Amino acid sequence: MNWTDSLEIAIALDEAHPDISPLTVGFVDLREMVMALAEFEDEAEKSGEKILEAIQMNWIEERE
Template identity: 45%
Template sequence: MKWLNIEDIAEALEEKFPDGDIINIRFTELKKKILDLEGFDDEEERCNEKILEAIQAAWIEERS
């Protein structure tokens, strides 16, 4: 997975952290969780706040 695989990342986060507080998560914590996902293979520097916002929104949608 790469940073722009928003939906795949959201699905993987929901699978690994089904009880996580995704509304109040800090972006630093979200970024760490993504970097630790199995199958995630992208450079940390390629991430920005806009990408993290999109991932958070997709994760919220995935859960609902």
């Protein structure tokens, strides 16, 4: 998985963290959570605010 796989990442985050609300996660924590996913293989410096925002929005939609 790479940073551009925002929907796939959101699904993995939802499965890995069912007890955490995506509405309460800040971008710094979100970035760390994504990088901790076993399937994630991209480099940390390739992330940015727009990418993290897309992941968070997909996670919120996935949760609904």
